[in-house]
Each structure stands twice: as structure tokens, then as C-alpha cells.
Amino acid sequence: MTDSPTTPAADGALLGVSLRQPPSNVDAEQALLGALLTNNKAYDRVSDFLTGAHFANRVNGAIYDAIAKRIEAGMLADPVTLRATLENSGILDAVGGLPYLARLLTATVGIINAGDYGRAIQDAWIRRQLIDIGETIVNSAFGSTDLDGQDQIAAGEEQLFRLATDKGQDGGFTGFDRALASAIETAEKAFRNEGDVSGLTSGLRDFDRKTGGLHPSDLLILAGRPAMGKTALATKIAFSAARALLNAARDKGEGVQPEGAVAIFSLEMSSEQLATRILSEQAEVSGERIRRGDIGQKEFDRFVRVSRELTQIPLVIDDTPAISLSAMRTRCRRLKRTKGLSLVVVDYLQLMRPAVGTRPDNRVLEISMITQGLKAIAKELEVPVIALSQLSRQVESREDKRPMLSDLRESGSIEQDADAVMFVYRDEYYLQQREPKETAYDSSDKYQAALEDWGRKMELVHNKAELILEKQRHGPTGTVQLYFEGQYTRFADLDTVHEEYER
Secondary structure, rough: OOOOOOHHHHHHHHHHHHHHOOOOOHHHHHHHHHHHOHHHHHHHHHHOHHHHHOOHHHHHHHHHHHHHHHHHHHOOOOOOHHHHHHHHHHHHHHHHOOOHHHHHHHHOHHHHHEEEHHHHHHHHHHHHHHHHHHHHHHHHHHHOOOOOOOHHHHHHHHHHHHHHHHHOOOOOOOOOHHHHHHHHHHHHEEEEEEOOOOOOOOOOOHHHHHHHOEEOOEEEEEEOOOOOOOHHHHHHHHHHHHHHHHHHHHHHHOOOOOEEEEEEEEOOOOOHHHHHHHHHHHHHOOOHHHHHOOOHHHHHHHHHHHHHHOOOOOEEEEOOOOOEEHHHHHHHHHHHHHOOEEEEEEOOOOOOOOOOOOOOOOOHHHHHHHHHHHHHHHHHHOOOOOEEEOOOHHHHHOOOOOOOOHEEEEEEHHHHOOOOEEEEHHHHHHHHHOOOOOHHOOOOOOOOOOHHHHHHHHHHHOOOEEEEEEEEEEOOOOEEEEEEEHHOOEEEEOOOOOOOOOO
């Protein structure tokens, strides 16, 4: 019979783990402190990632902090200058007083090796943090808590992510030569693409020309009122980017896998609904008719044929409702590690939850935490992130209903964190609601005149949409005219100027 987690055998195994000594490297701590006391220049090799809290021995950590404080103040740090500070604080009492400093000097290492010893100290600290996190997870799972199982998973992932990002191993200055090389590489890519796209294509020609495509580390906000087509436009961009990744892989040769995938976090629609929308657009079969089963054999065959073609597209959908920022971050990191990640689309950010364990005081602060987290995901994973957003109802109270930055819900944080803010707007939607009613006119002639005038206006805006680029950190703003086909909820380029036909 297998022992359950609460049997004596299981308890004994856990007890054996708890009796183990936490990882530490006191020899490395003493050697590094000796190097610092001998030559303060060794501090430059560890100062950007090591703190006194990383030391397993509390006294060693306090000595390190005292050394760091003097060095950063531009003063000499050696046994003589530190004597008064250490004696008055009583730090050395537990290790025998000032003679301990003399022993540190005998354990010194060369300045060249200081960085390696610092890494060893930090590595032991990371392992101790992992043990603490593991114990917290185990205790939460055994004990009573307000969090259910899924939230406990998210909380554990959040702790691990913080440890991975805050351990101090990343960051620091980038040499201008390396930054310049990256800039030249981006410019060369745009040049090879005939000057239009240096980032990932959105599938919209005029948008790509204005922005250069979708760039790594950028957070783009796509906002609009209900029924404007936010989800349809975001899906169009995501699908076009995924298809471009597939085509690029095929151009390199048979069997070559795409370099990355496009991830859609659909918090409002199910994955099946989103897939049906994409199929409807690509097969040119109305989604409404698909749901009703009102399609002929030829249309159904085309529907199946297109669906087979689309199975190769590197597009993944996560339809977890009210997903937390920490869970989203973990899933994106996992996807990047396993399949690669090129674009993230979030539909939409007001339905997200902040990281598990955080309790913002108000909705504005909560949205601010979410947008900052999405920007952090974009930077850490070096991918563009497109987040859909709602607009406040004050749009409806204006005569001109084109959105502005102030219309964003909790606009301050969203506008501040975003690299680009764009609004989708369809004048046809609002004009359609203003169709003249015969009962509002005292004669049929006036009604017919009003109806004809309304019809002329409808012709001007029929199947047209605007993508208003209100903010762009890296380029110009302006409006991109788009074609919108309501039958298939499909956006496309709007051809207003045709090149001269050549025989």
C-alpha cells in the first residue's frame, strides 16, 4: 500500500529534508571580505549584484554592508578605518571581536577572483530562497488559507518569478557600441524589407508604413467602444503576424519551424469562438451562418480545407477568464522557452487581475499595476505586447465620437506605460443608428429628403474604419484608413489610390 502524504513514512521524508543544513559558502564569504579589505577595487566586481543580505553568516553580511557604505561614500575601507564602526555596533562580538578581521585578511583572494566568489555567495542565497519558497508552498497546501489551489500555484509562480528577476544578475549598463550595433541591425532589416517594416508585420500595409511594424519590448494599447471591432482587429494583427512567421520559416527550407509563436490571451471570448472568427474571415463564410449551420456543401468543404491549412499557423490561445498578471507572465516565459514567442495579444486588460498577493487600494492603482506588468513582460521577453482596452462612456456624449486619450478608462496609467496608443473607430456604426424615422417628420417629402441625405452619408462611410494612432513613442501619429467587412468581421487595407495599370 502506498503511503499517503500524511503517513509516518511521508512525514519522515519531510523531516529529513527539514533537518538538512541550508546551502551556504562561508569560506567564499570570508575570502571575498578579505579581498575587499585588502583592495577596495574588488568592490566594483560585486557591487552591482551582491548585498549584505546575500551572506549566510549574519556577521559577514554586516561587515560587507559596512565596507560598502564607506566605499560608496568615497572613503577607504580597511580594518583600521572600520574599527570604530564595528566596535560601536557590536557586530563582531559574536565572532570574537577585532581579531576576526585579521583572520579575514589571511583568507583573502585576488581582485580578479572576487566576482567568482561573489557569484558563489549569491548562488547559495538563491538556493536558500528556493527552500523558503518551497516550504511556503508546502505549508500553504497543507494548511488553511484563503487561496484555492489554482491561486496557490499562481502565488508560487509569482514568488519564483520575483526571485528570478530580482536576484540582481541581469541589468547594468550596455556599451554604446553594442547599442549602436543593434540599431544598425534594425535599420538593415528595414532596408531589406524595402524600408517599410523593421519589426513584425501587422498585416496592415499603411499601419506598418507609419510604425515600421510591431517592435520588441513595445506595449501597444488598442482601444475602442463596444462594436467598433477591437477584437476583430487584434485577431487580424495576431493572425497576420503568425502567418508571416510561418512563411518566413518555409522560405528557409522544408521542415524549418517558425522562430516564434503568437499568443492570444482571450479573457472575453472562448478559444472556439476566436477560432471560428478566424476561420470565418479566411474561408469567407459568415460566422453567424456557421453557428446556425446555414451553409452549403461547397462552403462547408471550403471551411474544412481552410481549417486544415491553418493548423500549421504558430498561433496559440489561452482563454482563462480573469487571468492574473503573474500567471500570464509565467505562461509567456514557458512558451518562449519551449516554442519561442514573437507577439502577445491581451483581450482585454480590464478583465485581468493583478499579481496574486497584491491588493490595490483602488481600480486606478490596479490598472496601473497591470499595465506596468504588461510593459515588464514586453521588455523581459523582448516581444511586442498588444493590450485591448475599454473606453469610457463620455465618448457617447460628444457630437464627434472619435476617441481621445482622455477617454481611456483609468487613462493616466495606461497612457503613461504604453509606447503606442491607438483607437479603432467606425463612423458607419454611429451613422447607422441615426437612420431617419418616418414618424419624426410631418411630411413624406421631408422624410424622403432626410432619408436620401442619410443614404449619401452612409455610402461615404460604408465598409470604412479608422485606426487613430494617437500616441507613438518612436514615430509619427495620425489616422490609418482601413476596410471593414462586417459580414466576416474582417479588417483589411483600404485602397484609396490605385497605381496606374501597366500593360
